[in-house]
Amino acid sequence: QQQVKQSPQSLIVQKGGISIINCAYENTAFDYFPWxxxxxxxxxxxxxxxxxxxxxxxxxxxxxxxxxxxxQFSLHIMDSQPGDxxxxxxxxxxxxxGYQKVTFGTGTKLQVIP
Amino acid sequence: EAEVAxxxxxxxxxxxxxxxxxxxxxxxxxxxxWYRQILGQGPELLVQFQDESVVDDSQLxxxxxxxxxxxxxxxxxxxxxxxxxxxxxxxxxxxxxxxxEAFFGQGTRLTVV
Numbered sequence: 027q028q029q030v031k032q033s034p035q036s037l038i039v040q041k042g043g044i045s046i047i048n049c050a051y052e053n054t055a056f057d058y059f060p061w062x063x064x065x066x067x068x069x070x071x072x073x074x075x076x077x078x079x080x081x082x083x084x085x086x087x088x089x090x091x092x093x094x095x096x097x098q099f100s101l102h103i104m105d106s107q108p109g110d111x112x113x114x115x116x117x118x119x120x121x122x123x124g125y126q127k128v129t130f131g132t133g134t135k136l137q138v139i140p
Numbered sequence: 141e142a143e144v145a146x147x148x149x150x151x152x153x154x155x156x157x158x159x160x161x162x163x164x165x166x167x168x169x170x171x172x173x174w175y176r177q178i179l180g181q182g183p184e185l186l187v188q189f190q191d192e193s194v195v196d197d198s199q200l201x202x203x204x205x206x207x208x209x210x211x212x213x214x215x216x217x218x219x220x221x222x223x224x225x226x227x228x229x230x231x232x233x234x235x236x237x238x239x240x241e242a243f244f245g246q247g248t249r250l251t252v253v
Contacts, residue, residue, distance in 0.1 A: 032182075060241055069144075069231050069244030070183065102225060115182055125190045126235060128183040128242060 030118050032131030039138050045103040047134045049116035052097065056118040056129075061090065061101050064113045064133075074101070075115070106138045142166045144245035146232050152251045158220035161248045165214070165234030173242060174207055174217050175231040183231055189215065223251045 028101075031050045037131065039045045057078055062070035076083045076090040083090045089102040103110055116131040144199070145164040153159045171193050175183035186205065188196040192212040198237050199208065209215040219226055229249050233242040 058240065062244075067249070069233075069247045071244065072241045075241060082196075088172045118207070121238070123195070125188070125195045126238070126240070126242075128173075128185070133180075135180075 029066075029118060030129045030131045032116050032134060034134060035132070035133045037137070039103075039106045039136065041108060041138055041140050043106050043107065043138075045101075045106045045110065045134070045136055045138070046090050047101045047116070048098065049100065049113055049118075049131050050096075050098045050130075053118070053120065053129075055120045055122075057121075058119045059090070059092065060087075060117050060119070062115045062117065062130075064115065068113060076135070080123055098110050106136075108138045110140050111136055142200070142243075144234055144243050146230075146234055146248055147246035148248055149246060150249045150251075152253060153222050154253055156221040157241055158218065159222050159250065160216055160218045161230050161232075161250075163215045163217070163232030163245060166243055168236065169234035169238050169243075170212075170214050171235045171242075172209055172233075173235075174215070175233065177229040177231055177247070179228075186217070210244040219250075222250075223253050226250060227252045 039070040058076035061073045062072045072077045074085050087104045091118045114134045126136040147162050172189040174186045175184045187200045187207045187208045207217045229247045231247045233244045235242040
C-alpha cells in the first residue's frame with residue numbers, strides 16, 4: 027500500500043531530447059508528490075512537486091503530469107542537457123497520525139549524452 | 141539560504157567500532173528524518189522525529205542503532221558496533237509541519253572496513 031514503483035531504472039537520452047520517468051502508487055491517501063534530483067555524493071534536492079488537485083505542473087524545462095484515476099505520475103524533462111545527468115527519485119507522502127510519511131521510488135539514473 | 145547541516149561528510153571506521161553522525165535541521169522544522177541510502181538505491185527511512193519524539197523507527201536496527209533529538213532541534217544517530225553492511229550514505233532531512241517538502245543535508249558517507 028505504501029509502495030511507489032518507479033521506471034525505468036536507467037535512461038540514456040541525447041542532448042535536446044525529452045526524458046520521461048514514470049511512477050505509480052497504490053495508496054489513494056497520498057496527497058503530495060515531489061520529485062528529487064540527486065547528483066553523486068550529494069543529498070537529494072527538491073526539483074518540482076505536485077498535489078493531486080491539478081493534472082500538470084510546469085517549472086522551466088521540468089513538467090509533472092499527474093493522472094489521479096490511474097494513480098500514476100511522471101516527470102518530463104524537455105530539451106535535456108548534460109547537466110541534467112543525475113539520479114531522479116519520485117516520492118509520495120501523506121499526513122498520518124499527525125505527521126508526514128514519505129515513500130520514495132527506487133530511482134532513475136539519467137544520462138544525457140552530447 | 142537555510143540548509144540542513146550534517147557532519148562529518150565522510151567517516152571510515154573499523155568493524156565493531158562505534159560511530160556517530162550529527163544533524164542540524166533547518167530552524168523551525170519540527171520533523172527530522174534519518175535515511176540510509178545504499179549506492180544505487182533510494183533513501184530508506186531509519187527514524188523520524190516530530191519535535192523530540194520518535195514517531196517512526198520501525199526500520200531502525202535497534203540492536204545496534206540509536207537516535208536522539210533531545211531538545212527537538214539537532215539530532216545524533218549512533219551505530220554500535222558498526223558492521224561491514226552498514227557502509228552507506230546516511231542522510232538527514234527536515235520538513236516543516238504539515239505535508240510538504242523535505243530538505244536534505246549533504247549526507248555522511250560511512251565506510252566500514
